[in-house]
Each structure stands twice: as C-alpha cells, then as structure tokens.
Amino acid sequence: MTTGDQGRVVDFVVLHNRIYVVTHKTNIGILSLNSANIKFLKLKSTPNVAFSHFRLVNCDEQLLVIDLMFEEIRNVYKIDFSTMNYVKLNTLGDIALFVGSDSDRSNCYALSNPNRWGYERNSVYVIDHLSAICNVYSGGDKKLQKRITLQASHGTSFLKFEWCFRHLQYDINYSLVE
Amino acid sequence: MKKVEENCQLPWDVLDIISKALDFDDHFQFAGVCKNWRAFHENYGRNFLASQEPLLLQISDHVEELYSFVSIPDQKVYHLEMMKGFLCSYVTFSSGYFITTKCNNSFMLINPLTMPCLLLANALRNLSWWFYVNVVCMYFNLEIVVGLVI
Numbered sequence: 081m082t083t084g085d086q087g088r089v090v091d092f093v094v095l096h097n098r099i100y101v102v103t104h105k106t107n108i109g110i111l112s113l114n115s116a117n118i119k120f121l122k123l124k125s126t127p128n129v130a131f132s133h134f135r136l137v138n139c140d141e142q143l144l145v146i147d148l149m150f151e152e153i154r155n156v157y158k159i160d161f162s163t164m165n166y167v168k169l170n171t172l173g174d175i176a177l178f179v180g181s182d183s184d185r186s187n188c189y190a191l192s193n194p195n196r197w198g199y200e201r202n203s204v205y206v207i208d209h210l211s212a213i214c215n216v217y218s219g220g221d222k223k224l225q226k227r228i229t230l231q232a233s234h235g236t237s238f239l240k241f242e243w244c245f246r247h248l249q250y251d252i253n254y255s256l257v258e
Numbered sequence: 259m260k261k262v263e264e265n266c267q268l269p270w271d272v273l274d275i276i277s278k279a280l281d282f283d284d285h286f287q288f289a290g291v292c293k294n295w296r297a298f299h300e301n302y303g304r305n306f307l308a309s310q311e312p313l314l315l316q317i318s319d320h321v322e323e324l325y326s327f328v329s330i331p332d333q334k335v336y337h338l339e340m341m342k343g344f345l346c347s348y349v350t351f352s353s354g355y356f357i358t359t360k361c362n363n364s365f366m367l368i369n370p371l372t373m374p375c376l377l378l379a380n381a382l383r384n385l386s387w388w389f390y391v392n393v394v395c396m397y398f399n400l401e402i403v404v405g406l407v408i
Contacts, residue, residue, distance in 0.1 A: 178312055189312070191310065191312060197310070197311045197312065197331065198330070198331025198332070199312070199330075199331065205330075207314070214314075214330060228330060230314070230316070230328060230330070239316060239317070239318050239319075240316075240317040240318075240319070240348070241314050241315065241316055241317075241328075242314070242315045242317070242348075242350070242351065243312055243313075243314060243315075244312070244313045244314065244315045244327065244351050245310070245312055246306065246307050246308070246309055246311075246313065246351075246354065247307065247308050247309060247310050248352075248353075249352075249353045
C-alpha cells in the first residue's frame with residue numbers, strides 16, 4: 081500500500097461503514113481493503129502542525145481529528161464534508177473525549193451527553209498511567225481542570241489503562257469503497 | 259413465600275439489587291444458583307455489553323496480568339480474577355471480547371461474562387500479520403474474523 085507524498089498513516093476509524101485514515105501530514109483518506117489502496121479526500125486545507133500525534137474519532141457519525149502532544153490535547157478539528165475543510169472546534173459542546181495512556185497506540189473515543197454517566201461535557205479525559213491519574217482538561221481552553229486519582233486494585237505493580245467502550249461494534253461495507 | 263423458596267423465583271428487581279452488591283467474578287456463582295438467576299445473569303450480560311458507560315480497563319502486571327474494570331464516577335473497581343489463569347497479554351477489548359496474545363504465537367478471544375475462550379493458534383506468524391491482527395481486532399466485527407481464521 082502506498083500513500084505517495086500524503087504521509088504515513090498514523091490512525092484510522094470506522095465512519096459510515098468506511099475506514100477513514102489520517103496521515104502524519106493530516107491528510108485524510110478512505111482505505112479500501114479490496115484493493116489495499118487509500119483514496120485521499122481533496123481537502124481545501126490541512127492544519128500546519130508538526131511533532132504531533134493525530135487520532136481519528138467517530139463522534140455521532142462526525143469525523144473528528146485530535147491533535148495530541150505528549151498526551152495533551154492541542155486542538156480538536158471536525159472534518160466538514162460539505163465544504164471539505166478542517167474546522168477547528170473552540171468548544172466540544174455537549175461531548176467529552178477520552179484519550180488513552182499511550183498516545184502512540186491508544187484509541188480516542190467521544191461520548192455525547194456524558195453527564196448521564198457522571199462525566200463532564202466539553203471535557204477531555206486523559207489517562208496518565210505512570211502516576212495512575214486521570215487528567216481532565218477543558219474542551220475550550222484545554223487547561224487542566226482536575227486530576228482524578230485512580231484506585232490501584234492490585235498493589236503497586238505496573239499499571240496499564242485503556243478506555244473501554246463496551247457497546248462499540250463497527251461494520252464495514254466493502255462495496256462502498258472501490 | 260414457600261413458592262419463592264421452592265422455585266427460587268425472586269423478582270428481577272430484587273436480583274438487580276443483589277447483583278449490584280457483587281463483584282464482577284461473583285456473577286459466575288450467581289448464575290449457577292438456578293434457572294431464574296441464570297436468565298437474569300444472561301440479561302445482565304447483554305445489558306453490560308450494550309452499555310454506553312465508559313469504563314477504564316486496568317491491567318496490573320504483577321507476576322501475571324491482572325484485570326479490573328474501573329468506574330471513575332462511582333470510584334468502583336470490578337475485579338476480573340477469572341482472567342488470571344489465561345497467562346496472556348492484553349491487546350484490546352472489542353465487541354465484547356478481550357483480545358489477548360500468548361507467548362506461543364497465538365492469540366485468544368475471551369468473553370469476560372462467560373469466560374469460554376477461543377484460541378487462534380499460530381496466528382501471529384510475522385509482523386505484518388501482527389499488524390493485521392491489531393487492525394482487525396480493534397475495528398471489525400469479530401465474528402467475521404473468527405469465521406475467516408477457523
């Protein structure tokens with residue numbers, strides 16, 4: 081599989097029964113498993129950022145791009161498919177984002193109306209596994225709001241944390257991508 | 259009252275109160291009490307996997323990997339002691355299964371609610387396959403994967 085000069089694929093997510101990928105150059109494409117090819121979107125502009133980790137999130141069938149730097153959220157963008165543009169979000173509104181402890185590998189998740197489960201809206205929950213703390217940032221100014229100490233259930237041995245969204249199950253429609 | 263004792267037919271709202279007081283692993287014993295409790299447990303399992311509530315999976319590398327679910331708002335830890343005997347390394351959780359690897363180049367799908375596991379032997383033949391496994395297990399319908407490999 082080649083991506084040409086579009087960059088190296090760093091994350092992917094399932095949206096509208098298709099697999100969307102993002103490269104380290106913030107290009108977005110749709111992966112075809114039939115042809116092992118990526119069809120890149122013709123976006124009018126892409127954010128000019130370096131030294132970041134980019135994660136893709138499906139938030140209620142909207143495509144979000146998270147710009148992560150050392151497990152801190154720098155920016156959140158929405159892909160506007162009608163204008164084919166990155167739209168920088170100044171607030172997360174009624175959603176919360178959940179980021180794992182390993183920015184190279186962990187998945188990001190979004191949850192709308194998080195209050196019903198005891199989480200704050202317009203917030204980003206980031207796990208710091210070294211100190212077993214969940215840092216909560218504002219979705220607006222990205223400032224640290226609070227730190228939640230996680231209970232250690234098995235003594236002081238090495239801990240790893242992963243967000244677990246039990247209901248998620250994705251289906252791919254191979255015929256949608258040529 | 260006699261009928262309740264004979265048939266173990268406690269109302270499900272009472273079983274709900276009981277189940278909330280239990281740790282995760284206790285549900286296996288809970289399901290073994292009688293048919294009614296097993297039916298409740300099966301319903302509990304379906305609801306558990308369908309819930310949108312985010313949980314944190316905590317893995318402690320203490321001699322062997324120990325697993326627990328953590329509810330941050332409730333500050334509650336659900337221990338998964340039953341996972342102890344599998345001697346495996348966690349990859350991800352998807353579609354209701356723990357996806358884990360073993361040292362003999364195989365990986366396992368473990369349902370935390372029923373615990374039967376599916377061992378896919380010698381599946382991790384090389385790095386590219388490993389990448390494939392990560393991709394597939396995280397995002398695709400596991401039934402398709404299992405069907406392909408078996």
